[in-house]
Amino acid sequence: MTNPIQCLLVDDKPLALDILADYVAQVPALHLAGSSQNPVEALNWVEERRIELIFLDIQMPQLTGLQFLQALNRRAQVVLTTAYAEHALTGFEHDVIDYLLKPIPFERFYQAVEKAQRRLRPTPAETSRPYLFIKTEHRMQRVNLAEVLYLEGLQNYVLIHTATEKLLARQTISSLEASLPVAGFVRVHKSFIVALAHIHIVERSRIFIRVAAGEPRIIPVGDAYRSAFYGRL
Template identity: 45%
Template sequence: MLKCMIVDDEPLSIKLLENHISKISFLELANTFSNPMEALMSLKTNPVDLIFLDIQMPQLNGIQFMQLLQNQALVIIISAYQEYAIEGFEHNVVDYLLKPVAFERFYKSVEKAYNIKDYTKKIERPYDTYPSTGGYIFIKVETKMVRVELDDILFIEGLKNYVSIYTKTQRIITLQVMKQLEEVLPPNRFVRVHKSFIVALNKITSIERQEILIKERIIPIGATYAEHFNQMLPGGKVK
């Protein structure tokens, strides 16, 4: 079950979304807000799994809302303006839907959100229960699904609306977002060290001055990710 919230200043749009939500068994509507600031205040005491977010609102637009949200919930943008789509996906939104939203398109979007949340539940277990080697994932590349061995991955880089996976032998480009990959990779072997980078711990050559060296590539350690990286790093902390 996904507990969800609507943040939109258009009553007709809210009514349509409420109707769509009522038809889907795995969605539970917790609240609706026309004021984004009130929505943010509500989330402090009543968290949700998924937010349907309008992009153009008074006081606070959707992009600013997501910056303040800080990944506390999955977000599906609902907008009448297509030109904000790329900026939306840079904030790792699940999907970007254009108003008025048809039910079939809406269902595909929330199903994607449900699958992402399901992955999150799967990885919430002790790190020592994950195998330290082996395993694979499938990555969508254009029209086909490509198998990628986990042992071959060096690091992953997010660039605007696509992701590059660097392996021992190749670079694989996919439209899958960083958050999705972070949630399906074993957390005892892969760590997000920057907004744009996930690294394989056993492929790190050296660490110096908040920078990681993997082969010839220097990868920065972001300030917000440093503490968790230090906790995951065998043998000590980065100075």
């Protein structure tokens, strides 16, 4: 049986923590490693308790959720929880798994857990499946992963660049990333995911993607993603 995901709850309101703790108890895939009203304390727990997933409030007095994300520096995956919708785009720029608006229904919480599972505990079928289906403007379209060169985030859309065409998916880049096989793709920038098989040259903070004809495509490597990217190489 797969080990449960070690999760941490961070919110300055005790009632919000109680609700989330009750939700976690209902999901066998999760194990509650801790909960805290103090985000500074929670940051210290990330290393001590080997936290994998954090349910994080945005509006907190000592440290906002967005400041917490910057300090966390991608050491754990994050689901944001908040009563305010205006920070959603900023949250996804920090590569959060999901963004839950309070009051959070259990069904919506469970959807976020499923996304986290796909990223943290991918099944053999998910890691080896050679295709995915994307949401376009009016339909679902199959994309063969072997043909994908890179993905480019455009706010609430993703432009998928293949060897022969460009496809516009009605998804955020973070939600689409959760569907990609971890072994074949790597996030290198808040707006770009590249296929490892198509990387031709890496030069400082630039990636050159091989194409069949014409000049190679050049993809930037963001500062926040550089260490993880070079680790994958």
